[in-house]
Amino acid sequence: MDWECCWSRDEIAPEECPYIGEGEEDLYGSQRRRVVEKCIECPRFKNDLTRLKGAGDPLADVLPFILTEYLEQKAQMGSMLGFLNSRTSEIKFLREVSLVLQTSIDLDEVLSIAMTAITAGKGFGMNRALLLMTDKERRNIRGYLGVGPKDYEEAWRTWDDIGRRNFTLKELAKNFQKTGLNSEKEKFHDILGQLTVPLADHGHIFNRALHGKKPILVENALNNPDLDRGLARILGVDCFLVMPLISRNRRIGVIIADNCITHKPITLQDMQSLETFAFPVAFALERASLYERLQEEVAKQKAANLKLREQQELIAKMEKMALVGKITSSIAHSIRNPLMVIGGFARTLLKGSAENDEKRSYLESIVRETRQLEDVLSEVLDYSESLFPVMDFWDLNELITTSLVDLAGTLEQSGTICLSELSPELPMVRIDYKQISYCLKTIISTALASMEQGGELRVESLLDGDGVLLRISDSGNSLSEKAQEALTAPFFQTQEMGAGVGLSLCKTILERQGNSLSIVGRAGGGNVYSIRLLTRKENL
Amino acid sequence: MAKLLIVDDEANIRLLYAQELSDEGYEVVTASSALEAVEKLEGSSFDLVVLDIKLKNESGIELLQRIVKDRHGLPVILCTAFSCYKDDFSAWLADGYVVKSSDMQELKDEIKRVLAKKQIKV
Numbered sequence: 001m002d003w004e005c006c007w008s009r010d011e012i013a014p015e016e017c018p019y020i021g022e023g024e025e026d027l028y029g030s031q032r033r034r035v036v037e038k039c040i041e042c043p044r045f046k047n048d049l050t051r052l053k054g055a056g057d058p059l060a061d062v063l064p065f066i067l068t069e070y071l072e073q074k075a076q077m078g079s080m081l082g083f084l085n086s087r088t089s090e091i092k093f094l095r096e097v098s099l100v101l102q103t104s105i106d107l108d109e110v111l112s113i114a115m116t117a118i119t120a121g122k123g124f125g126m127n128r129a130l131l132l133m134t135d136k137e138r139r140n141i142r143g144y145l146g147v148g149p150k151d152y153e154e155a156w157r158t159w160d161d162i163g164r165r166n167f168t169l170k171e172l173a174k175n176f177q178k179t180g181l182n183s184e185k186e187k188f189h190d191i192l193g194q195l196t197v198p199l200a201d202h203g204h205i206f207n208r209a210l211h212g213k214k215p216i217l218v219e220n221a222l223n224n225p226d227l228d229r230g231l232a233r234i235l236g237v238d239c240f241l242v243m244p245l246i247s248r249n250r251r252i253g254v255i256i257a258d259n260c261i262t263h264k265p266i267t268l269q270d271m272q273s274l275e276t277f278a279f280p281v282a283f284a285l286e287r288a289s290l291y292e293r294l295q296e297e298v299a300k301q302k303a304a305n306l307k308l309r310e311q312q313e314l315i316a317k318m319e320k321m322a323l324v325g326k327i328t329s330s331i332a333h334s335i336r337n338p339l340m341v342i343g344g345f346a347r348t349l350l351k352g353s354a355e356n357d358e359k360r361s362y363l364e365s366i367v368r369e370t371r372q373l374e375d376v377l378s379e380v381l382d383y384s385e386s387l388f389p390v391m392d393f394w395d396l397n398e399l400i401t402t403s404l405v406d407l408a409g410t411l412e413q414s415g416t417i418c419l420s421e422l423s424p425e426l427p428m429v430r431i432d433y434k435q436i437s438y439c440l441k442t443i444i445s446t447a448l449a450s451m452e453q454g455g456e457l458r459v460e461s462l463l464d465g466d467g468v469l470l471r472i473s474d475s476g477n478s479l480s481e482k483a484q485e486a487l488t489a490p491f492f493q494t495q496e497m498g499a500g501v502g503l504s505l506c507k508t509i510l511e512r513q514g515n516s517l518s519i520v521g522r523a524g525g526g527n528v529y530s531i532r533l534l535t536r537k538e539n540l
Numbered sequence: 541m542a543k544l545l546i547v548d549d550e551a552n553i554r555l556l557y558a559q560e561l562s563d564e565g566y567e568v569v570t571a572s573s574a575l576e577a578v579e580k581l582e583g584s585s586f587d588l589v590v591l592d593i594k595l596k597n598e599s600g601i602e603l604l605q606r607i608v609k610d611r612h613g614l615p616v617i618l619c620t621a622f623s624c625y626k627d628d629f630s631a632w633l634a635d636g637y638v639v640k641s642s643d644m645q646e647l648k649d650e651i652k653r654v655l656a657k658k659q660i661k662v
Contacts (some may be wrong), residue, residue, distance in 0.1 A: 021586070022554065138583055156603075320658070329594075329622060332621045332622050333621045333622070336621035336639075336640050337550050337553060337621055337640065339642060340553060340556070340621075340640045340641060341550070341552040341553060341642075342558060342559065342640050342642065343641075344553075344556040344642045344644060345552075345556060345643020347642060347643065347644075348556070348559055348560060351563075364650075367642070370642045371642065374641055374642060378623070381623065382623075
């Protein structure tokens, strides 16, 4: 019999079968493969079978059953293969994402990978994903991050952009972390803000998903009696998926995923795939959150260590202070007492001596020199104390007022009018109260010395940038440059200022604490002493 | 006439105090140690005590605490070579604080101020 189809021949020529295409040339020489792959579905083969039946061949009745069964099996195999391929690529994708998630401890990186994987076409391809996380107090579940386009226009622009760049998922996530994370948080701020739900609200769909440890696919949300319609209105979709994130029985949060732009139905397979994905995400989120908390604790520990070190330094300093204190005490005791006796008795003798007694001038010398020695001793002891300031925040105006009250008698005796102008809105200054009080009193004493006939003394406090200015102005004789030099050199002597360490000590004290002292002699008479004090803690 | 008790372990300083404060019209009694001071306080009544902080092997501050406790209302002025105790809270119990100086005017003024506060006539 002459057959229409080539099924009976070992080898055929190319023009004999129109169904063999390019790349399938090896079928020309392989009868077995040709029959299985081509002839079985060829119309010519069906004609040949009809002819066979016409010829009364009994096989012609049986062969169609076998062929139909074979084709059905083949289609089923094809479908299973497609399913297996899709699962294989999904597993491959999950493995890739899980590997990245396993190695990441940065919360932002974990979030970027997770949210990109859900929304990217190369991932699960959902239009939008919203992440809600349990708060630190474990009282509420709160909107944390949203990813996806808000409208068609943005969707088209984003997807077109992603399509053109052909990024891998990892690159997409990295890019998102770098440029999109904050803007997406901002973009979904209004929606996220409305998604706070107490964990105690057991009937809420989020808590139901968390409690059941299973995703919930919500369909027909606006008319679903089991669902709060408000949620559907906030989300603006009728169909969405609520995916619980649970790690070792800890409720980490939920992911809401939907197709708000394309309105493509969410399939059971989408749900299963996302469920598989939720495990590594929850674990990674928990680990990253724990790491973040650990970092916070480490920072606290570091701060505590720093504080401890400061305290240790302070103790060491106090030990030194105690030593210096002992030395200065010893000096004070062993010098001041004899000086008091010498000078005191000289004064007693001077009081009792006759006006014309020639020994009177000797006694006067003893009194004067003793007094000077006592002054120098006081200044040396003050200097020793100034080596170890006790810094704290103080109200400068209170310090000025107290110092002026202490000096009230001296000011009155000198016939000086004292005016104070204190700014009411000064920040606290970080100073050693005693030392700054000493500086102010020393400057006022110096100012009074320059106003032999009395005059006007003005004490002002005012804000000066990031510091506070304490300004003392007198109406006495302007100090010469030489006198101003005395500031920097202890025991430097000038006619105007006498000898001593007073102002130089003030300058040393102030500069050591990061503050400053300047003196300006005004052309028309008078001097301005300016102390600038820092308000920050950074000063020494 | 106000009666003062001077407590100082330096004989010359006690002598100087006695001289200067007698000239001011006070009746002056001196003691060289805390023990002697307590004995004298028990034996007689005083209007004011001028007390040194560093006594030989004793603390003037402890004596101050004892006076405040046992003789409530008896004013005490600390007169010492150390300026640092002025800000020490243990010295706050005293009614006055003067750093020792060959010019005793400050001490005299302080005695007058404290006695006036206690309304004791010189």
